[in-house]
Amino acid sequence: MRGVIYVLSALAVVALGFWAYQENYSTQQSLREVRQLYARIGAAHARLGMLNAEWAYLNRPDRLRDLADLNFDRLGLLPLRPEAFGQIEQVGFPPEMLPPIMNPVEVSSAFMNTDEEPL
Amino acid sequence: MIRRPLRPLARILKARDRGENPDAIERENLRLRHEENRDRARSRAEGRLLVLGGCFFLAFGAIGLKMGGMAGAPAEEPRASASGNPIIAQRADITDRKGRILATNLDTYALYAQPPQMVDPVRSAAELVRIFPELDEQELLEDFTGPRKFMWIRKQISPEQRQAVHDIGDPGLLFGPREMRIYPNGPVAAHILGGASYGREGVSSAEVIGVAGVERRFDAYLRDPANEGAPLRLSLDLTVQSAVEEVLLGGMNLLNARGAAAVLMEAKTGEIVAMASLPDFDPNNRPRPLTKGSPADSPLFNRMVQGVYELGSVFKIFAVAQGLEMGLIQPSTMIDTKGPMTWGRFRIRDFHDYGPQLSATDVIVESSNIGTSRIALMFGAEKQREFLGELGMLEPTAVEMIEAPTGKPLLPAQWSEISTMTISYGHGLSVTPLHLAAGYATLANGGLKVTPTLLHKANRAPGERVVSEQTAAATRAMLRAVVSRGTASLGDVEGYEVGGKTGTADKPKENGGGYYKDKVISTFAGMFPATDPKYVFVVTFDEPVETTGSIPRRTAGWTAVPVAAEMIRRTAPLLGLRPQVEGAPYEGISLAAN
Numbered sequence: 001m002r003g004v005i006y007v008l009s010a011l012a013v014v015a016l017g018f019w020a021y022q023e024n025y026s027t028q029q030s031l032r033e034v035r036q037l038y039a040r041i042g043a044a045h046a047r048l049g050m051l052n053a054e055w056a057y058l059n060r061p062d063r064l065r066d067l068a069d070l071n072f073d074r075l076g077l078l079p080l081r082p083e084a085f086g087q088i089e090q091v092g093f094p095p096e097m098l099p100p101i102m103n104p105v106e107v108s109s110a111f112m113n114t115d116e117e118p119l
Numbered sequence: 120m121i122r123r124p125l126r127p128l129a130r131i132l133k134a135r136d137r138g139e140n141p142d143a144i145e146r147e148n149l150r151l152r153h154e155e156n157r158d159r160a161r162s163r164a165e166g167r168l169l170v171l172g173g174c175f176f177l178a179f180g181a182i183g184l185k186m187g188g189m190a191g192a193p194a195e196e197p198r199a200s201a202s203g204n205p206i207i208a209q210r211a212d213i214t215d216r217k218g219r220i221l222a223t224n225l226d227t228y229a230l231y232a233q234p235p236q237m238v239d240p241v242r243s244a245a246e247l248v249r250i251f252p253e254l255d256e257q258e259l260l261e262d263f264t265g266p267r268k269f270m271w272i273r274k275q276i277s278p279e280q281r282q283a284v285h286d287i288g289d290p291g292l293l294f295g296p297r298e299m300r301i302y303p304n305g306p307v308a309a310h311i312l313g314g315a316s317y318g319r320e321g322v323s324s325a326e327v328i329g330v331a332g333v334e335r336r337f338d339a340y341l342r343d344p345a346n347e348g349a350p351l352r353l354s355l356d357l358t359v360q361s362a363v364e365e366v367l368l369g370g371m372n373l374l375n376a377r378g379a380a381a382v383l384m385e386a387k388t389g390e391i392v393a394m395a396s397l398p399d400f401d402p403n404n405r406p407r408p409l410t411k412g413s414p415a416d417s418p419l420f421n422r423m424v425q426g427v428y429e430l431g432s433v434f435k436i437f438a439v440a441q442g443l444e445m446g447l448i449q450p451s452t453m454i455d456t457k458g459p460m461t462w463g464r465f466r467i468r469d470f471h472d473y474g475p476q477l478s479a480t481d482v483i484v485e486s487s488n489i490g491t492s493r494i495a496l497m498f499g500a501e502k503q504r505e506f507l508g509e510l511g512m513l514e515p516t517a518v519e520m521i522e523a524p525t526g527k528p529l530l531p532a533q534w535s536e537i538s539t540m541t542i543s544y545g546h547g548l549s550v551t552p553l554h555l556a557a558g559y560a561t562l563a564n565g566g567l568k569v570t571p572t573l574l575h576k577a578n579r580a581p582g583e584r585v586v587s588e589q590t591a592a593a594t595r596a597m598l599r600a601v602v603s604r605g606t607a608s609l610g611d612v613e614g615y616e617v618g619g620k621t622g623t624a625d626k627p628k629e630n631g632g633g634y635y636k637d638k639v640i641s642t643f644a645g646m647f648p649a650t651d652p653k654y655v656f657v658v659t660f661d662e663p664v665e666t667t668g669s670i671p672r673r674t675a676g677w678t679a680v681p682v683a684a685e686m687i688r689r690t691a692p693l694l695g696l697r698p699q700v701e702g703a704p705y706e707g708i709s710l711a712a713n
Binding site: 046049050052053055056057059060061062065079080081082084085 | 212219220223224225226301303304305307357358361362365612613614615688689691692693697698
């Protein structure tokens with residue numbers, strides 16, 4: 001009996017050792033992956049920063065103003081001025097489009113067959 | 120194990136024969152047995168102690184070895200415990216209120232040389248000069264062949280230049296990574312942002328530190344890794360700032376002015392939407408401070424925050440506001456304006472003779488020095504000082520720029536009665552235009568004090584009350600009257616109900632001894648829309664002159680006011696304000712979107 005317990009505990013120690021070994025190496029693998037991910041995130045951040053800076057540089061007010069002046073013939077862009085605002089009444093209603101008449105009704109003869117007096 | 124009997128029969132019988140006590144034998148044997156037992160127990164305990172000692176020795180030995188190893192090995196970041204984001208360790212961006220970038224970083228490289236490792240110094244020097252024409256080939260060669268072990272060549276280089284240096288192929292030319300602060304909008308908001316430069320420099324990195332403006336004021340915040348790169352959000356609006364600078368520059372050129380400054384501020388919160396000072400500079404390439412002459416001539420000088428000026432008649436509204444607040448006058452009270460007014464050896468005159476008396480409103484509308492002097496005499500020096508102090512006119516502004524404390528108001532050495540009178544129309548007390556904007560904002564905000572700020576915040580605690588709601592409303596009506604029928608009639612932008620006050624102050628001579636006759640500071644300060652002010656503005660020109668007429672005109676009504684009007688025309692629509700038809704609002708129609 002005692003021998004069996006000894007053998008079993010020895011086997012348990014071996015199994016636990018194997019498990020710890022595996023865990024150790026998978027942890028190290030995860031750490032390596034995390035480090036690579038950080039490196040990639042860092043590179044992405046650097047790229048994002050560069051793109052943001054470039055976007056800001058391309059959209060700087062001086063350049064946009066020059067571009068608007070340069071392309072005035074084509075775009076006709078002007079600074080927004082108070083005259084650009086209008087009142088709601090200044091906007092005309094759209095002309096009402098009537099549907100085409102599909103079933104013409106003879107108005108003058110509409111009441112001919114009724115007994116009632118037209119009001 | 121054989122136990123020795125305690126009473127061996129042979130010895131007992133022998134002892135009995137000899138007449139001895141056999142119990143002595145038993146006791147003797149018992150003693151021997153006890154001693155034997157004791158010795159055995161002791162040796163076992165000693166063995167255990169030895170084993171235990173060995174275990175402890177091994178354990179402490181292991182810990183000691185590990186400690187020795189850790190102390191001896193180069194330090195390493197613990198990889199598993201990543202607290203916070205280790206990537207964003209650079210200086211945070213600065214953005215405007217809508218998140219548009221005002222300052223950001225770019226990765227770049229610094230170029231340095233290690234002459235001992237150089238293969239062909241002569242060729243390297245020649246090639247370097249071809250890439251960087253501003254370098255001196257002879258000096259480079261001397262450095263490369265001299266005793267130096269290390270030298271910086273350029274602090275920042277572009278990717279093209281880096282590739283070109285790389286192509287030289289000399290192992291003694293090396294690159295260190297750098298972060299470079301860039302301001303993509305160039306000179307827009309240059310004075311506010313300030314600029315940045317390198318602090319302590321190493322080969323592998325260098326710290327970027329702010330040198331002026333908000334960059335320096337918020338240096339610690341911008342560099343704090345705990346913020347994880349969260350940008351510093353200013354209250355500026357890039358579009359409005361750019362429009363203000365454009366209009367101001369146009370005005371300055373037309374008026375041949377030495378300098379100009381403008382601020383546009385939210386009336387309720389004190390958030391500065393746009394603030395400009397001309398001439399300006401490019402913070403990407405910050406010029407050096409002047410070594411001689413007046414620092415005010417440098418483009419680095421911020422006239423809005425650092426420049427203290429006697430701003431003239433724009434101050435009159437404060438005297439009238441105080442008179443109204445103390446119940447001394449009403450808007451319709453008639454004030455004696457018969458001139459010239461003599462006080463000791465001083466004489467106070469008006470621009471024109473306005474007759475024997477004017478109402479308090481007309482004193483503001485016509486800008487009568489004598490009228491405001493009389494009002495100021497009603498409450499006296501002590502009360503005036505107290506009131507201007509409450510408005511914040513006696514302390515530097517609290518705006519979040521490192522330069523703010525240098526804009527310290529110049530007070531009269533002795534606040535006498537004549538000072539009271541001159542200060543009532545804006546002479547004898549020098550403040551920055553930003554002080555003035557804050558004072559006008561207080562009137563625009565219904566009498567609650569407004570502190571100018573550059574930070575965009577959702578909620579702000581209301582300021583303390585300086586004047587009552589009624590007084591503030593009365594002063595606003597007066598300011599509106601100045602524009603609709605007074606000295607600032609050119610500033611009447613249709614639909615925006617502009618209210619304001621002009622000020623034309625003669626410049627004091629630098630060496631003392633009176634004022635220049637033909638040099639003025641002209642200012643227009645005001646708010647729009649006057650009935651419910653949303654924005655407060657101040658426009659100031661240094662030595663403007665308007666020459667379209669037959670005689671040169673310098674008064675603010677001809678210089679600062681038209682520029683301010685153009686500024687409002689350009690910026691108000693950008694700020695989302697619709698022009699309103701005054702006096703006849705459309706009933707039953709509400710604003711759905713703007």
